[in-house]
Amino acid sequence: MGNGTATADLDVALEKHRTELTGYCYRMLGSSFEAEDAVQDTLVRAWRSYDRFEGRSSLRSWLYRIATNVCLDMLSAGNKRARPVDLTDSTPLAQAALMPRPDNTWLEPMPDARVLPTVDDPAEAAVAKESVRLAFMAALQQLPPKQRAVLILREVLAWRASEVAELLGTTVASVNSALQRARATLAERAEEGAAGAVSDPLDEEQQKLLERYVKAFEGYDMAALTALLHEDAVMTMPPFDLWLRGTADITGFMTTLGASCAGSRLLPVRANGLPGFAHYKPDPETGGFTAWAVQVLETSGGRITGFHCFLDTQRWFPLFGLPLQLEAQADEVEQGG
Numbered sequence: 494m495g496n497g498t499a500t501a502d503l504d505v506a507l508e509k510h511r512t513e514l515t516g517y518c519y520r521m522l523g524s525s526f527e528a529e530d531a532v533q534d535t536l537v538r539a540w541r542s543y544d545r546f547e548g549r550s551s552l553r554s555w556l557y558r559i560a561t562n563v564c565l566d567m568l569s570a571g572n573k574r575a576r577p578v579d580l581t582d583s584t585p586l587a588q589a590a591l592m593p594r595p596d597n598t599w600l601e602p603m604p605d606a607r608v609l610p611t612v613d614d615p616a617e618a619a620v621a622k623e624s625v626r627l628a629f630m631a632a633l634q635q636l637p638p639k640q641r642a643v644l645i646l647r648e649v650l651a652w653r654a655s656e657v658a659e660l661l662g663t664t665v666a667s668v669n670s671a672l673q674r675a676r677a678t679l680a681e682r683a684e685e686g687a688a689g690a691v692s693d694p695l696d697e698e699q700q701k702l703l704e705r706y707v708k709a710f711e712g713y714d715m716a717a718l719t720a721l722l723h724e725d726a727v728m729t730m731p732p733f734d735l736w737l738r739g740t741a742d743i744t745g746f747m748t749t750l751g752a753s754c755a756g757s758r759l760l761p762v763r764a765n766g767l768p769g770f771a772h773y774k775p776d777p778e779t780g781g782f783t784a785w786a787v788q789v790l791e792t793s794g795g796r797i798t799g800f801h802c803f804l805d806t807q808r809w810f811p812l813f814g815l816p817l818q819l820e821a822q823a824d825e826v827e828q829g830g
Contacts, residue, residue, distance in 0.1 A: 516608035523574030622766030
């Protein structure tokens with residue numbers, strides 16, 4: 494077999510693992526862009542040292558070992574990504590001020606398609622989705638990096654303790670102890686406030702809730718929106734550290750500081766195993782719409798409990814494969830609106 498063919502075959506073999514490795518690095522790092530960089534770095538390292546890979550383990554576990562080392566190196570700077578709710582108390586609307594914090598502060602959203610490989614087993618698919626939820630991701634970021642790796646490999650990816658010990662160059666006893674400590678930390682955080690569950694695929698009730706939400710938001714109908722929001726619903730807007738709790742403050746914000754969002758358009762997206770929307774607000778100059786936020790929604794018991802708006806459109810819209818502008822719709826032009 495010619496060298497060119499061997500090279501092409503190796504490319505294909507490595508590329509097969511890209512989505513699951515991106516999911517792993519994303520859970521480790523809490524950043525969409527850093528995860529993609531880490532995977533690229535992993536594949537380049539694997540490619541360069543492939544002649545030293547003697548097939549003592551599977552290609553997959555070898556790639557995970559490289560990816561783990563890449564992530565642990567990236568985490569040695571000690572930066573922990575978080576949600577606004579992890580950093581400050583909620584602000585009453587009367588004191589709402591929009592203070593941005595640097596990009597590397599925030600837990601970042603991620604399109605499902607980039608981190609959730611297609612699997613046939615519904616239980617496996619549900620675990621994968623669960624484990625990229627914003628709330629679970631934020632809890633992971635609280636764990637020391639090695640515990641984080643152990644928890645993801647054991648609980649999310651269902652590796653055996655002996656496989657994880659070999660990957661980390663440690664003992665089964667120390668893997669088990671790290672897993673116990675990680676579980677204890679997550680259990681504590683879960684009691685502090687669990688985010689709503691989402692069944693997959695969305696059941697009929699959730700589908701209806703989302704349809705009503707789109708209608709209420711696009712119509713900027715605050716009474717209809719209040720009816721859909723849980724009374725303790727939370728709204729966040731990274732890169733701003735401000736977050737709001739409760740329907741009165743959320744709708745109050747939308748009609749004051751957020752008033753220019755009236756008449757917006759929402760397009761459905763899937764992010765972090767949750768339903769979401771690309772939010773475009775009216776652009777008075779073109780008569781069309783301009784990218785404003787990627788919204789990720791948490792729902793529970795037929796209500797919206799979390800309403801998370803990621804505002805850095807220049808980063809998020811291309812990541813989700815979305816245009817930054819929408820043209821006015823034909824029916825509106827005909828109505829002269």
